[in-house]
Amino acid sequence: MINRLVVFGATGDLNARYLLPALAALRAEGRLGDRFQLTCSGRKDWTGEQFRRWAAEQLDRHGAASPAAARKAVAESAGYRRADATDAADVASVISGDEPVAVYLALPPGIFPDVVRALHRAGLPEGSRIILEKPFGEDLRSAVELNRLLASVVPEDAVFRVDHFLAMTTVQNVLGVRLANRVLEPIWNSAQIAEVEIVWNETLALEGRAGYYDGTGALKDMVQNHLLQVLCLVAMEPPLSLGERDFRDRKVDVLRSIHPLTDEDVVRHTRRARYLAGRIGDREIPAYTEEEGVDPGRGTETFTEVELRLETWRWAGTVFRLRTGKAIEDDRKEIAVRFRHVPHLPFGDGERAVPNVLRFGLEPEGVTLELTGHGTRPQSLAPLDLTAPLQPPTLPAYSLLLLDALSGEAALSIRADEAEEAWRVVTPILSAWSRDLVPLEEYPAGSAGPPLRSEVP
Known part of the structure; x- marks a missing residue:
């Protein structure tokens, strides 16, 4: 079980509507351990406190099905780093650490290739995973190229192309x-x-x-x-x-x-x-x-x-x-x-x-x-x-x-x-x-x- 989750594009709609509420639900069910760390990254020039206030508001709006204590725990535990997800130096500063990390690309699919290249140059810790939202590529040619890039960074079993319909x-x-x-x-x-x-x-x-x-x-x-x-x-x-x-x-x-x-x-x-x-x-x-x-x-x-x-x-x-x-x-x-x-x-x-x-x-x-x-x-x-x-x-x-x-x-x-x-x-x-x-x-x-x-x- 990986205990570090990094979300790039964390100030966007996907994180607000789905990922933060999903984490609150996992917290309420006792599925996230005390060692779990959440690092959120975006291009907005926010302090950690500003992001946590925003996260609390989004959780109250979109995650009301989870208990208040779980929503509060997720919001208060989130760290925030301003970064450009296509810049290798910025990415390296966000994912730094020895333990494996799960990196969620809550970003426009058009920039996935640039982000994957940045992850490659930054160097993911061994055992890390990459999570991508659909669509996976913009056509057949770009999908093949994206899969080739992903394979250069992590093994196929460490790539999670998620489609929430399946769940x-x-x-x-x-x-x-x-x-x-x-x-x-x-x-x-x-x-x-x-x-x-x-x-x-x-x-x-x-x-x-x-x-x-x-x-x-x-x-x-x-x-x-x-x-x-x-x-x-x-x-x-x-x-x-x-x-x-x-x-x-x-x-x-x-x-x-x-x-x-x-x-x-x-x-x-x-x-x-x-x-x-x-x-x-x-x-x-x-x-x-x-x-x-x-x-x-x-x-x-x-x-x-x-x-x-x-x-x-x-x-x-x-x-x-x-x-x-x-x-x-x-x-x-x-x-x-x-x-x-x-x-x-x-x-x-x-x-x-x-x-x-x-x-x-x-x-x-x-x-x-x-x-x-x-x-x-x-x-x-x-x-x-x-x-x-x-x-x-x-x-x-x-x-x-x-x-x-x-x-x-x-x-x-x-x-x-x-x-x-x-x-x-x-x-x-x-x-x-x-x-x-x-x-x-x-x-x-x-x-x-x-x-x-x-x-x-």
Whole structure:
């Protein structure tokens, strides 16, 4: 267990909203020992006391689920050093010491290569680890280069590419439900499942994130990492164990099995759009191109839909649809496994059973099985839904990821080849979009998103 954590970019939103509250939750659960040291670093010219006051405010705002004593302990124990994370001398002054250190890069992904080079020149103590937020690179070429740089600093098992979706209770529950229930695993294949829909639609608009989002877009921000990770858990073959090698090998198998998209495939099976001005509840939302910090010329999408097919015995013939959008009328964050129609119904004329759907709610968390039962009239049918809310997790997702990184448990970390395979999947889409082969559609903020293809005149 590493007892030193250094956070670069510590005055930013990631540390405020997620990392500090995650540490407070670990402290409250007794998972951080008395030897644990937290060093935070940023470019703001703050004293240690100024940072601790700021940290206390952020913990009260974002970490209220943890006891006040735990929040106070984390804030008061944090050290602060002003430093440029791309400068080797500054980095060396922050990570100095003989004991191994876990270095968290809570920074814009575009500067990861420069920071990794600075870490290399500064010299990490033996046994140290590096933790990176997604996206891992900006395209396939840069992902390969970033992995090469990381390998020059620490071994692969000391690199933690974190994706908090993998630690979410419902995402983990996908494995429990499909692998631990005899009734499901035999029918978890294309013979029974017509479509798997993985959706992350949110009412949130840009919310001041133009600096990051406008250079990224929905495809890179959500599909290339989060939604592809969820797809892996839904589609993977049963692993021998949930240990890091078995588990991650099966995820890479899924990514490798995704049918490579040609330009024609991209035109037929992908969509992109961005929101216009509109209203969501009592909020007036400006058009995306009018948001502060947005460059309209980039053509950044805020909505995307991608249909993928897997070339495996289990999944040949099943459609995997990944969809995400911002400024949508309602939050919809779920995995919907849609089964095929029954071959025959011995009921009255006009009666038709709706195909069964197994839904894993991501936010709020829960599992629902949509069946068809007998209706109130003779030989009639009616929906029959079975819903099971999930118990809230003991620790939030970021707490689990931090604990894994500190303890060296890499199963929920993204391996180098996995990161590169995910970029292989989306690279043809990015290429075709850059040549405007797929039109950039528009939808009003507060709507359901672009109209279905069948509704387009």
